[in-house]
Amino acid sequence: MSLPLAALTAFSLTIERRPALVKRDTNEAAIEVPAEGYHRRLADMRQLIHEYLDGVIDGGTTVMGDFTRQLEEQLGARWDCRAVATSSGTESLHLSLRAAGVGKGDEVIVPDMTFVATAFAVAAVQATPVFVDVEPGSWLISPDAVRRAVTPRTKAIIAVHLYGQVADMGEILSIAEEHGLVVIEDCAQAHEATYDGKPAGTFGDFGCFSMWAGKNIGGLGDGGLVTVKAEKDLRALERAHNLGRDRDNRYVHHSWGSRARLSELDAAVLRHQLSMLPTWNEQRRVIADRYDKAFAGLPLVTPEVRPGREHVFYKYVVHTPNAAELATHLRSRGIQTERVYPFLLSEQPAFAGLPHRAEPTPVAHADNPKLLCLPLYPELLDRERQAVVDGVTSFFEG
Numbered sequence: 001m002s003l004p005l006a007a008l009t010a011f012s013l014t015i016e017r018r019p020a021l022v023k024r025d026t027n028e029a030a031i032e033v034p035a036e037g038y039h040r041r042l043a044d045m046r047q048l049i050h051e052y053l054d055g056v057i058d059g060g061t062t063v064m065g066d067f068t069r070q071l072e073e074q075l076g077a078r079w080d081c082r083a084v085a086t087s088s089g090t091e092s093l094h095l096s097l098r099a100a101g102v103g104k105g106d107e108v109i110v111p112d113m114t115f116v117a118t119a120f121a122v123a124a125v126q127a128t129p130v131f132v133d134v135e136p137g138s139w140l141i142s143p144d145a146v147r148r149a150v151t152p153r154t155k156a157i158i159a160v161h162l163y164g165q166v167a168d169m170g171e172i173l174s175i176a177e178e179h180g181l182v183v184i185e186d187c188a189q190a191h192e193a194t195y196d197g198k199p200a201g202t203f204g205d206f207g208c209f210s211m212w213a214g215k216n217i218g219g220l221g222d223g224g225l226v227t228v229k230a231e232k233d234l235r236a237l238e239r240a241h242n243l244g245r246d247r248d249n250r251y252v253h254h255s256w257g258s259r260a261r262l263s264e265l266d267a268a269v270l271r272h273q274l275s276m277l278p279t280w281n282e283q284r285r286v287i288a289d290r291y292d293k294a295f296a297g298l299p300l301v302t303p304e305v306r307p308g309r310e311h312v313f314y315k316y317v318v319h320t321p322n323a324a325e326l327a328t329h330l331r332s333r334g335i336q337t338e339r340v341y342p343f344l345l346s347e348q349p350a351f352a353g354l355p356h357r358a359e360p361t362p363v364a365h366a367d368n369p370k371l372l373c374l375p376l377y378p379e380l381l382d383r384e385r386q387a388v389v390d391g392v393t394s395f396f397e398g
């Protein structure tokens, strides 16, 4: 990968000069590296957020105003689709399943290794999630496993672009076409990740994004967005996310609808972040590349970027049989790590009492305990990155 060095240098200067939000110790020995960087991102936007807030207060509308419309239009133009802003990634998935007509008795194929929201959305429409295995190395939903799980009751596939890499959409779309299935992309971790040069959310019938504060772009609280291609899906979603009504008439409710709008303040914050997204994603890739090179000789597996895809590293996940010990070692050096997610869907207590079907998922079961997320975000300081490298290296080299 060729890295724009000038951009990287400029970036390092900017972040080193930022005013600290959390009191950060300048003493190298007492470094504290958080697992996630979004508090720093919001702190950097403090002034702008105050201005947007004034704009919302003075603008007279707090939901579905100019900021929301601009966000939807800019996204639609950029990704060549139509977009509806929603209240969360979870609601985006739930309402897309409803808009697709998925309901009781239908089966929806989801990967066993994902955030629980993917499958709760299926439970919310009273359909049955079917948990399938992932591919070793990328831990993305396995097309072979999907193929094996299809039954006459299968209505949809939710392809999760886990950790920031787009699933094998070529294969998923051909399975869907063969069996007449709806394809929903769970893009909550993959804002502007690409496959064959096209962004996540533009392959399936619905692309469901989370705009929760901690995602690659995110507002102050919860938020979401759905991308669609078909006019009928756009109409169905607009109604589903706003009490069954159309934008031009607030007193006619055509069908069931939830209350799942994005706030104007979050829309303003997100519209700004959208302009930063390419830079931020590139900064994530730069750090990932530094980690890859630093860890090359060590006995741990670094993230695999599949051909034809651009990863956006929502998480930088390493694979090692000593994941738990590595986490403890890093913790003792002030470095926070994460396990997303310590339990597979098939292991979650909630699904013991909910309709579901679990296919055999040997890859997910074998690999999940060995995965660990290292701190990676645009706001990570150079010396923090170095501390992570030193920490990981010292663990393996004793």
Ligand SMILES: *Cc1c(COP(=O)(O)O)cnc(C)c1O
Residues within 6 Å of the ligand: 088, 089, 090, 091, 114, 115, 117, 118, 160, 186, 188, 189, 209, 210, 211, 212, 222, 223, 224
């Ligand atoms: C974050 C996330 C969601 C849910 O999004 P919310 O905005 O938190 O509701 C769904 N799926 C995946 C893979 C996620 O990472």
